Amino acid sequence: MNSLCVLFLLPFQLAGHATLIVACHNWWYGRLIGRRLTDAVQLIHLALLVLMPILWVPILWDQYPFVQLIGQYYSYLSLAGFGLLIFVTIFRNLRIVPSEVVCLGWEHLNPQSYLGHSGSGPGWRGRLAMIPGNDVLHPVLRRYELNLGSLDPILNGLKILHISDFHFGKTPTREWYQAVMRMCGMESPDLVLFTGDLVDGLAQHDWIPSTLGHLSASSTSVGILGNHDTWYEPKMIERRLRNIGFQMVGGSVLQIQVRGKPICVMGNELPWRGSPPVVPEEFKNQFLIALCHSPDEAIWAAQNGAQLIFSGHVHGGQIRIPLIGPVIMPSRYGRRFDSGWFRIGKSLLHVSCGLGGSQPVRWRCPPEVTMITLRGSGHDQSC
Numbered sequence: 051m052n053s054l055c056v057l058f059l060l061p062f063q064l065a066g067h068a069t070l071i072v073a074c075h076n077w078w079y080g081r082l083i084g085r086r087l088t089d090a091v092q093l094i095h096l097a098l099l100v101l102m103p104i105l106w107v108p109i110l111w112d113q114y115p116f117v118q119l120i121g122q123y124y125s126y127l128s129l130a131g132f133g134l135l136i137f138v139t140i141f142r143n144l145r146i147v148p149s150e151v152v153c154l155g156w157e158h159l160n161p162q163s164y165l166g167h168s169g170s171g172p173g174w175r176g177r178l179a180m181i182p183g184n185d186v187l188h189p190v191l192r193r194y195e196l197n198l199g200s201l202d203p204i205l206n207g208l209k210i211l212h213i214s215d216f217h218f219g220k221t222p223t224r225e226w227y228q229a230v231m232r233m234c235g236m237e238s239p240d241l242v243l244f245t246g247d248l249v250d251g252l253a254q255h256d257w258i259p260s261t262l263g264h265l266s267a268s269s270t271s272v273g274i275l276g277n278h279d280t281w282y283e284p285k286m287i288e289r290r291l292r293n294i295g296f297q298m299v300g301g302s303v304l305q306i307q308v309r310g311k312p313i314c315v316m317g318n319e320l321p322w323r324g325s326p327p328v329v330p331e332e333f334k335n336q337f338l339i340a341l342c343h344s345p346d347e348a349i350w351a352a353q354n355g356a357q358l359i360f361s362g363h364v365h366g367g368q369i370r371i372p373l374i375g376p377v378i379m380p381s382r383y384g385r386r387f388d389s390g391w392f393r394i395g396k397s398l399l400h401v402s403c404g405l406g407g408s409q410p411v412r413w414r415c416p417p418e419v420t421m422i423t424l425r426g427s428g429h430d431q432s433c
């Protein structure tokens with residue numbers, strides 16, 4: 051291969067190389083690995099991302115035959131990676147929203163209007179959150195209507211608030227979360243579903259009553275924990291959530307009463323915690339909702355009869371490149387279940403972008419809470 055050809059192909063090879071490393075990274079992050087191994091994997095992938103292109107330099111100068119051979123084989127592989135990027139990008143952009151889902155729009159919540167300040171918190175995290183273009187402090191409320199033909203008339207108009215991935219830490223502040231939850235409470239949801247990753251520190255356990263207590267006091271609230279919660283005394287987090295009225299369903303199935311109607315909710319915290327719950331026969335004909343922290347478990351939930359599945363964990367990627375979409379996505383399925391609505395068999399899956407994150411960086415992926423109104427066949431369209 052002459053130098054001109056190598057130079058022409060180099061940008062495509064670099065893009066393909068990055069695609070392969072990121073795909074590998076996402077697959078690893080979707081597995082059950084310890085926190086230290088997680089950090090090691092992150093460093094290895096970062097090193098590979100930066101160092102591997104340097105292996106191509108000897109090809110350009112034609113000095114090291116052995117490295118040249120390795121580089122040449124890898125250049126073919128990276129071109130295949132670029133093809134994969136193009137294929138996945140086209141596939142993603144042609145994705146169709148399930149026909150039952152009606153998007154009613156979204157609105158900025160603007161917690162700053164309550165606080166009188168940004169809610170960014172101290173230190174470098176606070177400063178990073180304040181950089182123009184960073185969406186971390188600017189949550190949105192997304193509204194959807196779900197037209198479920200077979201819905202029990204009693205559940206027609208039921209308002210479900212899906213919240214996920216708070217990651218209580220230093221940024222945003224407790225007051226910011228309090229303001230956002232107060233605004234959610236004003237929506238008067240019938241049912242609040244929380245899909246895990248509440249805290250990023252033991253000190254933040256104290257935030258739970260003052261942020262979520264108001265919401266859980268006025269609505270039926272059900273939750274599970276996420277992988278970050280397992281690092282910070284998960285049993286204590288569960289106890290604190292139960293104390294403010296949450297019903298915790300990790301690894302179990304629970305029958306709750308909403309408008310006097312029984313609804314079953316099952317929780318799956320795999321691959322980090324517990325085991326998948328077994329749905330009793332008597333629950334199988336009831337309206338069944340699944341909470342799975344990772345959307346990877348949504349396929350299990352669909353196979354076990356859940357009509358609606360709610361997930362978080364992937365944060366929508368936090369950074370979404372125009373046309374290409376998110377890049378970092380901790381899932382065995384890569385970017386397949388990034389955010390929004392998906393059909394899996396007869397089930398509908400909603401994946402939340404979450405409200406927080408360990409790293410206070412978001413671009414074109416604002417923090418979100420989601421309000422979903424259920425509709426049955428023959429409902430009054432003027433509602």
Ligand SMILES: [Fe+2]
Binds near residue numbers: 215247278363365404
């Ligand atoms: Fe998370």
